[in-house]
Amino acid sequence: xxxxxxxxxxxxxxGGDPRSVGRLVSLVEDESPLLPEVMRxxxxxxxxxxxxxxxxxxxxxxSTSTNALIGELRRRxxxxxxxxxxxxxxxxxxxxxxxxxxxxDHVLDPGVFIRSMAARGHLGGLAWTxxxxxxxxxxxxxxxVLVETVGVGQSEVEIAGQADTTIVLLAPGMxxxxxxxxxGILEIGDLYVVNKSDRDGADKVRRDLRSMxxxxxxxxxxxxxxxxxxxxxxxxxVEDVVDAIEEHRSWLETSGELRRRRVRRARxxxxxxxxxxxxxxxxxxxxxxxxxxxxxxxxxxxxxxxxAADELLA
Amino acid sequence: xxxxxxxxxxxxxxGGDPRSVGRLVSLVEDESPLLPEVMRxxxxxxxxxxxxxxxxxxxxxxSTSTNALIGELRRRxxxxxxxxxxxxxxxxxxxxxxxxxxxxDHVLDPGVFIRSMAARGHLGGLAWTxxxxxxxxxxxxxxxVLVETVGVGQSEVEIAGQADTTIVLLAPGMxxxxxxxxxGILEIGDLYVVNKSDRDGADKVRRDLRSMxxxxxxxxxxxxxxxxxxxxxxxxxVEDVVDAIEEHRSWLETSGELRRRRVRRARxxxxxxxxxxxxxxxxxxxxxxxxxxxxxxxxxxxxxxxxAADELLA
Numbered sequence: 001x002x003x004x005x006x007x008x009x010x011x012x013x014x015g016g017d018p019r020s021v022g023r024l025v026s027l028v029e030d031e032s033p034l035l036p037e038v039m040r041x042x043x044x045x046x047x048x049x050x051x052x053x054x055x056x057x058x059x060x061x062x063s064t065s066t067n068a069l070i071g072e073l074r075r076r077x078x079x080x081x082x083x084x085x086x087x088x089x090x091x092x093x094x095x096x097x098x099x100x101x102x103x104x105d106h107v108l109d110p111g112v113f114i115r116s117m118a119a120r121g122h123l124g125g126l127a128w129t130x131x132x133x134x135x136x137x138x139x140x141x142x143x144x145v146l147v148e149t150v151g152v153g154q155s156e157v158e159i160a161g162q163a164d165t166t167i168v169l170l171a172p173g174m175x176x177x178x179x180x181x182x183x184g185i186l187e188i189g190d191l192y193v194v195n196k197s198d199r200d201g202a203d204k205v206r207r208d209l210r211s212m213x214x215x216x217x218x219x220x221x222x223x224x225x226x227x228x229x230x231x232x233x234x235x236x237x238v239e240d241v242v243d244a245i246e247e248h249r250s251w252l253e254t255s256g257e258l259r260r261r262r263v264r265r266a267r268x269x270x271x272x273x274x275x276x277x278x279x280x281x282x283x284x285x286x287x288x289x290x291x292x293x294x295x296x297x298x299x300x301x302x303x304x305x306x307x308a309a310d311e312l313l314a
Numbered sequence: 315x316x317x318x319x320x321x322x323x324x325x326x327x328x329g330g331d332p333r334s335v336g337r338l339v340s341l342v343e344d345e346s347p348l349l350p351e352v353m354r355x356x357x358x359x360x361x362x363x364x365x366x367x368x369x370x371x372x373x374x375x376x377s378t379s380t381n382a383l384i385g386e387l388r389r390r391x392x393x394x395x396x397x398x399x400x401x402x403x404x405x406x407x408x409x410x411x412x413x414x415x416x417x418x419d420h421v422l423d424p425g426v427f428i429r430s431m432a433a434r435g436h437l438g439g440l441a442w443t444x445x446x447x448x449x450x451x452x453x454x455x456x457x458x459v460l461v462e463t464v465g466v467g468q469s470e471v472e473i474a475g476q477a478d479t480t481i482v483l484l485a486p487g488m489x490x491x492x493x494x495x496x497x498g499i500l501e502i503g504d505l506y507v508v509n510k511s512d513r514d515g516a517d518k519v520r521r522d523l524r525s526m527x528x529x530x531x532x533x534x535x536x537x538x539x540x541x542x543x544x545x546x547x548x549x550x551x552v553e554d555v556v557d558a559i560e561e562h563r564s565w566l567e568t569s570g571e572l573r574r575r576r577v578r579r580a581r582x583x584x585x586x587x588x589x590x591x592x593x594x595x596x597x598x599x600x601x602x603x604x605x606x607x608x609x610x611x612x613x614x615x616x617x618x619x620x621x622a623a624d625e626l627l628a
Contacts, residue, residue: 036620043618131619259613266609266619271596273623275589282585295580299573304357305445305580306350309587 053163172201367477486515
């Protein structure tokens with residue numbers, strides 16, 4: 001794509017053309033030098049979509065739940081985008097698509113856009129890529145953007161930081177309460193959903209979670225996160241989840257928390273972009289590589305990392 | 315602690331005094347302003363310890379394996395430190411000690427130092443804290459430092475990046491091969507250990523893993539990671555693991571890979587410290603907060619994050 005093509009593609013993407021939306025997400029994924037221009041063009045049109053993060057350990061039924069949520073959101077007339085971020089991609093070099101296939105119910109629905117995205121991490125990784133991809137989907141006019149990580153555990157908390165509403169999924173038999181507490185999920189969920197609730201132990205998971213939530217130090221006191229039950233494979237309980245998302249959205253707006261969260265996210269995003277620009281500069285100063293020289297000196301014990309960092313900044 | 319006390323405590327820590335070692339790790343954990351001085355004093359004395367990262371999903375037996383490894387390393391005459399990093403601590407405000415208690419076999423052994431550490435993330439999180447804590451343990455004369463994350467999944471890959479030798483633990487019944495591939499573990503392990511090998515399915519896990527490793531693109535071609543079997547609770551197979559650690563160490567040294575990995579790590583460490591210093595500066599420029607102002611402008615659509623980042627750097 002050339003710089004001259006940007007305005008046309010941005011216009012089409014704003015009109016909801018899936019191919020143009022996909023191309024803009026690819027620009028984010030590929031860390032294209034055109035991005036500053038794209039983001040400048042999108043800036044006035046973003047801020048409408050409600051971003052819902054979906055987190056949970058492998059096996060809790062994330063993809064099935066996402067699929068069910070799409071269905072219910074569609075029934076309520078919303079246009080829905082799904083962004084599945086694959087943070088293992090620094091290593092594998094591409095998103096694994098298996099999970100996407102399980103969302104196949106909605107492949108032919110023009111009101112649904114589903115996209116896997118690698119977060120290769122050459123630049124700022126997840127923190128660099130995700131907000132920009134979300135801004136593309138937002139400016140493209142989707143009412144709800146569901147964002148989840150593909151793969152095991154990593155970066156769940158980071159993804160939660162990108163969402164307006166974070167849903168934490170659990171399931172019976174996926175590890176005890178202490179595991180949950182360790183993962184930090186008691187602090188990040190706006191909604192908790194015990195999926196596979198037709199299985200033994202679902203009520204116990206729900207009970208344990210409720211009592212742990214009662215003890216946890218929450219980032220906000222005014223919203224008490226509900227603990228719901230679903231069987232996503234049959235759709236059981238999914239309406240209640242969408243109701244709860246809408247309630248949370250209302251609360252975010254009336255309390256001013258929506259704005260606060262978005263300012264915090266924009267802050268992180270600006271910082272990540274600025275720091276990334278600096279790292280690029282440091283990686284290639286003059287003919288040699290200053291950072292490598294300093295690193296050699298640290299390894300040999302000639303200096304220490306703090307002194308080296310001071311020199312780098314000087 | 316005062317700046318005047320630093321040299322004395324560093325000397326005692328270098329002599330192996332556990333209380334002094336613990337105090338220095340606490341300085342790292344607390345992001346003390348004394349750290350630059352401490353690190354300067356330690357720099358000439360680090361670089362001897364072999365850092366072994368232990369990763370694996372919850373339930374594979376990480377703590378039991380660590381406990382068994384300590385035992386075998388002690389039998390071979392090594393002084394051993396264990397650093398258990400708790401990346402969930404940005405939220406919980408402290409390390410969970412349950413796992414440590416399971417390593418209780420070695421609590422009274424003066425040749426073993428075990429320490430949990432929060433990675434609160436006010437500064438650079440795990441990437442800021444871990445290398446500095448490892449340098450303390452290294453300079454304190456431990457021959458082997460075992461480093462592992464406490465809690466679920468997150469940052470396993472990051473911890474692997476800090477180690478000379480990374481052990482990836484698996485166990486039967488912990489999820490299929492695709493899960494493993496997704497987590498990126500095929501690329502990070504120097505040694506793979508199927509623990510709980512007395513259980514059904516251990517041989518299948520081992521076979522699957524071997525065939526996936528055969529297909530994976532590895533960061534280095536010269537080292538073929540072995541896939542071993544243990545039953546850590548009985549000690550079965552643990553000698554072989556320590557043999558493999560020693561073989562890997564020899565390979566790292568003769569191939570030059572040890573130096574390369576350490577330079578890469580020092581590079582990351584310097585960069586993290588430098589970027590953290592910048593972030594601190596940005597957080598409090600003048601009387602207002604420039605970053606907050608820019609974030610407000612991004613949220614309202616008046617500007618975009620790239621333009622805001624340029625302004626921040628200007």
